[in-house]
Every structure is written in structure tokens, then in C-alpha cells.
Amino acid sequence: MGFLKLPSIDAPHLTTFAVALAASVATASSIFLAQHYSKHARIQRIKDEIAESLRNSIADFDDDSAEGALVGRGSGGSGGDKPAPALAEHLIREQLARNYAFLGEEGVTKVRGAFVIVVGLGGVGSHAAHMLLRSGVQRLRLIDFDQVSLSSLNRHAVATQADVGTPKSTCLQRHFGQIAPHVQIDARNELFNMDAAEELLSGEPDFVLDCIDNLNTKIDLIKYCKDNNIRIISSMGAGAKSDCSRIQIADISETFEDPLARATRRGLKLKGVESGVPVVYSTEKPGSVKLLPLEDDKVEEAEEYSALPDFRVRILPVLGTLPALFGNCMASYVITELAGWATEPLAIKGREKTYARLHRDMVNREKDQRGNAVAVPLNIADVGYVYEEIWRGRSAVSGSFDKPQIVRWDNSKPPSFQNLVCLTRPEAEKHDKIPPNRLAEHYPPEVIEYIEARFLEERRLNKWR
Known part of the structure; x- marks a missing residue:
């Protein structure tokens, strides 16, 4: 069994290769050193400016002693x-x-x-x-x-x-x-x-x-x-x-x-x-x-x-x-x-039973109004999301926390993240009787505007869900 014979490299080619390698290493080293010293010089310049600024400020103090300067600093x-x-x-x-x-x-x-x-x-x-x-x-x-x-x-x-x-x-x-x-x-x-x-x-x-x-x-x-x-x-x-x-x-x-x-x-x-x-x-x-x-x-x-x-x-x-x-x-x-940076802190209360009840009530409402054949496309977690994150656990109309219900906003459209609102039970019972094309007659403009704004925001965020 013989050994693999490597191709021979004549002296001129070997010399050229070594020179090229050395030149590449020298160039890379020069670039690295230049970047290093440039960064170091910039950091030192900032430190010098800070020190000079502090010296000028401390010089203006009434107490000119070293101790006074340190206390001021x-x-x-x-x-x-x-x-x-x-x-x-x-x-x-x-x-x-x-x-x-x-x-x-x-x-x-x-x-x-x-x-x-x-x-x-x-x-x-x-x-x-x-x-x-x-x-x-x-x-x-x-x-x-x-x-x-x-x-x-x-x-x-x-x-x-x-x-x-x-x-x-x-x-x-x-x-x-x-x-x-x-x-x-x-x-x-x-x-x-x-x-x-x-x-x-x-x-x-x-x-x-x-x-x-x-x-x-x-x-x-x-x-x-x-x-x-x-x-x-x-x-x-x-x-x-x-x-x-x-x-x-x-x-x-x-x-x-x-x-x-x-x-x-x-x-x-x-x-x-x-x-x-x-x-x-x-x-x-x-x-x-x-x-x-x-x-x-x-x-x-x-x-x-x-x-x-x-x-x-x-x-x-x-x-x-x-x-x-x-x-x-x-x-x-x-x-x-x-x-003035808008945030909306969300109170997480671990209300799984509340979400289950809201979901059950919504399903029963859908059946009562539209028959048993109607399927609700949202699960309990979805209803919890609508309740907590879209409507912050309160009525979209009055802001009340009392006896919440999740209902369709526009009864002519199917239930979805952009068509479900949180209302109190009395509000929901009244809302169910309002024709879809007459919502503006029953709610103030600011309520309509607020609800539409929340739906618009949900449409914008929904692509990330």
C-alpha cells in the first residue's frame, strides 16, 4: 500500500504564496490596529471632555477646596x-x-x-x-x-x-x-x-x-x-x-x-x-x-x-x-x-372561571337568537382575550365591571375579534334589540368612535396573533 504523493511546488511559486500570505496578514493587522486605536481614541476623547466639563463646573463652586469639589461631584x-x-x-x-x-x-x-x-x-x-x-x-x-x-x-x-x-x-x-x-x-x-x-x-x-x-x-x-x-x-x-x-x-x-x-x-x-x-x-x-x-x-x-x-x-x-x-x-x-408614552397596564387576575362563564353565556345567547345550528368560532381562551386585552375587563359603553357579557357589536356580522364587545348584562339585553344599521341612533358618537378605534387596533395587532 503506497502513500499519496502530494504535488510538488517549485520555489518561485512557494515564495510568491508566502509573500501574498504575509501581505494579507499585515493588511488585516493594520486594519485591526487602526480600528482599535480609533475606538480607543474616541473613548479617551469623551472621557477627557467629561473631565474637563466637571473641572469647569467645580471651579464655579463657592467651596474651592478638594474636599468641597468631591462633595459637589x-x-x-x-x-x-x-x-x-x-x-x-x-x-x-x-x-x-x-x-x-x-x-x-x-x-x-x-x-x-x-x-x-x-x-x-x-x-x-x-x-x-x-x-x-x-x-x-x-x-x-x-x-x-x-x-x-x-x-x-x-x-x-x-x-x-x-x-x-x-x-x-x-x-x-x-x-x-x-x-x-x-x-x-x-x-x-x-x-x-x-x-x-x-x-x-x-x-x-x-x-x-x-x-x-x-x-x-x-x-x-x-x-x-x-x-x-x-x-x-x-x-x-x-x-x-x-x-x-x-x-x-x-x-x-x-x-x-x-x-x-x-x-x-x-x-x-x-x-x-x-x-x-x-x-x-x-x-x-x-x-x-x-x-x-x-x-x-x-x-x-x-x-x-x-x-x-x-x-x-x-x-x-x-x-x-x-x-x-x-x-x-x-x-x-x-x-x-x-x-406621554401611551401604555395600557393589563390586570391579569387568573380568571379562567370568568372566561368559561363568558364563553358559555355567549354560546347560549347565540343559540337563543340564531338556533342550535350556529357555531361560535371562538374558544374560552379567545373570549378571555376579547374580555381582557381588547376591552380591559370592562363595558365598552359605560366602563362598568359589573356582570360582563360578550356580545356581537354588529348583529348582521359573525362573531369575531373585530365584532365582539364587552357590555354589562342590562346593556347587552338592550343592545340585542338594536338593528345593526341604527347603532349610531342609540349610542353617543364618542362611544361609537371608541369602539371602532379598538376594533381598528385589534385588526392591526391581529396579524401577530
């Missing part, structure tokens, strides 16, 4: 009182480039011009404030009486071991100054209560974020904001929860399964507030997680360590990821609201 240049450093506008826009791409010029301008207050700077509040800062809000007031503890590092947005023992408000102020030194940070190391409410919430804030875990203080804050027409979003209980898929935003009147939400809802009702408060909460039912006993040296301060009124001397275990998600949900909601 760490507090967004304000220390709570002084104006923020005049970081070059093009650098700020570069830092917010993705926000401009998403929200547009007008949207980001509104966000940057907003004044937002965050009350409670623990796991939820620190993450909410952190993302508000990174998203462009240039005036933040941070309120909390407490200090950073070692055990809170599992859920705090920016605190490190070096921050343990320092006030949470000044901890955030210092770290935020390194992220966005042009932002004005007003840090308040104070406990919110009704006596201090007017001062702490002064300045006509565009939004207040309630990240407090003490029930009575939470109710007082929400009530004050409602009475003074201050927009507020509130966080419910993130403790003892682990299922991130259960987190949602809803009006407090529509919450369920959350003990803190239930207690807050009842407390607000006693004060005359039943709805109109958006909240972030979880529908997850408490599992096998057990309450921890309060440490001996903190029993005297037990009320400040309780998320619920029934647990005065015990602590709810917290998985650090859940408070972070709550805080980011709150920040996202506030940013889109400030920017």
Missing part, C-alpha cells in the same frame, strides 16, 4: 442646595442616546424636565430611583430615615459594604453623582409623616413614588398626595415572593392576593380613597417561606421592621431580585407617563 453638584454641574449638553445627550431613540426628542425633554420624589430607599426605592436617574430625570428628591445595613446589600441598587452605616439617602446621592453628575439630588435623611409632609413633598413634584413598607405611613402618604392632586404610584409587598411572572401594575381597587395591598386598600377606603392609585404588586400566594423573628436589639423598633400590621415583631424574608423588579416596574411606569 458626589451629590450631583448640588449637595441638595447648589445647582448641578453644567455637564456639556452633547455628553448628556450621548448618555441618553437610547432613550432619545425610544421616546423621541419631546418625550425625553419632558422626562429631563420632571421633578420626582422617591419616599423609601430600600430594595424597591433604591432601584426605582436608580433607573429614574439613568433614564434622564434631572431633579430627584430622595427621602428615607434609615441607614444602609449589611443585610440590605442583597437587594439595594448601588450600596456597597463601604456604605454600611451611612444614611440611605446620602448613599444614593454619592453613587448617583458618579453616574450622572449633572442631576440635582436632594437627599433628605428624614422619616415621612404627616407633620413633615408639606415640606418633604414641596416644590410641585410631577410624580411621587411610594416605596414605604410601613402600613400607616404608606396610607398617610397616598392620602396626602390624593388630597393635593400629586400623582403617585405605590409599591405593595415584595417580601416572601419569588415568582417574577406574577408582578403587575393595576389600580389598587383591582388588586388581590397581596396582604399589604388588601390592608392598604382597606385603610384608604376609611379615608375616602377607593381607587385612582396605580400600584405595583404580585399576585403570588405566600408559599412555604416563614417569617423571621426580629433581632433582640431591634424589638423596640419593631413597627419600622414590619411590612404588615399583623406582623409587628417579625421580618418578611426577601429575595433580592423581587424588590429590584418592583422598583424597575415603578420607574418604567413613571418614565412612560412623564414622556
Whole structure:
């Protein structure tokens, strides 16, 4: 058995090949090095511009000492009182480039011009404030009486071991100054209560974020904001929860399964507030997680360590990821609201039995009106989609949640995603008697326009279903 004989390559050809290979490698290396140094030079140029901008800003401060400059830089240049450093506008826009791409010029301008207050700077509040800062809000007031503890590092947005023992408000102020030194940070190391409410919430804030875990203080804050027409979003209980898929935003009147939400809802009702408060909460039912006993040296301060009124001397275990998600949900909601970016939070209530009843009632209505031969082309899941996502679980005519029914809008057309509306039972009974060509005679123009707009949106979205 012989070996395969390779073709011979004479010396001139081998030399030519080697020269070509060396030239290709040299060219590729040159291109790579040029790109590398170009990128490095651009990054260094931006860093130099930032440093120069900060030096020019710090030079304008009254305190010319090195310590004063560092304090100004760490507090967004304000220390709570002084104006923020005049970081070059093009650098700020570069830092917010993705926000401009998403929200547009007008949207980001509104966000940057907003004044937002965050009350409670623990796991939820620190993450909410952190993302508000990174998203462009240039005036933040941070309120909390407490200090950073070692055990809170599992859920705090920016605190490190070096921050343990320092006030949470000044901890955030210092770290935020390194992220966005042009932002004005007003840090308040104070406990919110009704006596201090007017001062702490002064300045006509565009939004207040309630990240407090003490029930009575939470109710007082929400009530004050409602009475003074201050927009507020509130966080419910993130403790003892682990299922991130259960987190949602809803009006407090529509919450369920959350003990803190239930207690807050009842407390607000006693004060005359039943709805109109958006909240972030979880529908997850408490599992096998057990309450921890309060440490001996903190029993005297037990009320400040309780998320619920029934647990005065015990602590709810917290998985650090859940408070972070709550805080980011709150920040996202506030940013889109400030920017005028339309969203429609959908309250998912796990209402499979409701969907089954709606489907059964619709089938029975079809049979009664058109005979047993009529087939309904929608299943229970489809009816749930119509009810929840198209009509948001309420009547298309009155907005009522009471006794919902799914019926044809135009009785001359078959039932479909673009021809089914949600009505209350009395509304449905009246609607069934209206001839298809006389709908405009029985409903106001704004109702007709609203329903047609929802159908148009559904037609646009239906291609993705």
C-alpha cells in the first residue's frame, strides 16, 4: 500500500504564496490596529471632555477646596442646595442616546424636565430611583430615615459594604453623582409623616413614588398626595415572593392576593380613597417561606421592621431580585407617563372561571337568537382575550365591571375579534334589540368612535396573533 504523493511546488511559486500570505496578514493587522486605536481614541476623547466639563463646573463652586469639589461631584453638584454641574449638553445627550431613540426628542425633554420624589430607599426605592436617574430625570428628591445595613446589600441598587452605616439617602446621592453628575439630588435623611409632609413633598413634584413598607405611613402618604392632586404610584409587598411572572401594575381597587395591598386598600377606603392609585404588586400566594423573628436589639423598633400590621415583631424574608423588579416596574411606569408614552397596564387576575362563564353565556345567547345550528368560532381562551386585552375587563359603553357579557357589536356580522364587545348584562339585553344599521341612533358618537378605534387596533395587532 503506497502513500499519496502530494504535488510538488517549485520555489518561485512557494515564495510568491508566502509573500501574498504575509501581505494579507499585515493588511488585516493594520486594519485591526487602526480600528482599535480609533475606538480607543474616541473613548479617551469623551472621557477627557467629561473631565474637563466637571473641572469647569467645580471651579464655579463657592467651596474651592478638594474636599468641597468631591462633595459637589458626589451629590450631583448640588449637595441638595447648589445647582448641578453644567455637564456639556452633547455628553448628556450621548448618555441618553437610547432613550432619545425610544421616546423621541419631546418625550425625553419632558422626562429631563420632571421633578420626582422617591419616599423609601430600600430594595424597591433604591432601584426605582436608580433607573429614574439613568433614564434622564434631572431633579430627584430622595427621602428615607434609615441607614444602609449589611443585610440590605442583597437587594439595594448601588450600596456597597463601604456604605454600611451611612444614611440611605446620602448613599444614593454619592453613587448617583458618579453616574450622572449633572442631576440635582436632594437627599433628605428624614422619616415621612404627616407633620413633615408639606415640606418633604414641596416644590410641585410631577410624580411621587411610594416605596414605604410601613402600613400607616404608606396610607398617610397616598392620602396626602390624593388630597393635593400629586400623582403617585405605590409599591405593595415584595417580601416572601419569588415568582417574577406574577408582578403587575393595576389600580389598587383591582388588586388581590397581596396582604399589604388588601390592608392598604382597606385603610384608604376609611379615608375616602377607593381607587385612582396605580400600584405595583404580585399576585403570588405566600408559599412555604416563614417569617423571621426580629433581632433582640431591634424589638423596640419593631413597627419600622414590619411590612404588615399583623406582623409587628417579625421580618418578611426577601429575595433580592423581587424588590429590584418592583422598583424597575415603578420607574418604567413613571418614565412612560412623564414622556406621554401611551401604555395600557393589563390586570391579569387568573380568571379562567370568568372566561368559561363568558364563553358559555355567549354560546347560549347565540343559540337563543340564531338556533342550535350556529357555531361560535371562538374558544374560552379567545373570549378571555376579547374580555381582557381588547376591552380591559370592562363595558365598552359605560366602563362598568359589573356582570360582563360578550356580545356581537354588529348583529348582521359573525362573531369575531373585530365584532365582539364587552357590555354589562342590562346593556347587552338592550343592545340585542338594536338593528345593526341604527347603532349610531342609540349610542353617543364618542362611544361609537371608541369602539371602532379598538376594533381598528385589534385588526392591526391581529396579524401577530
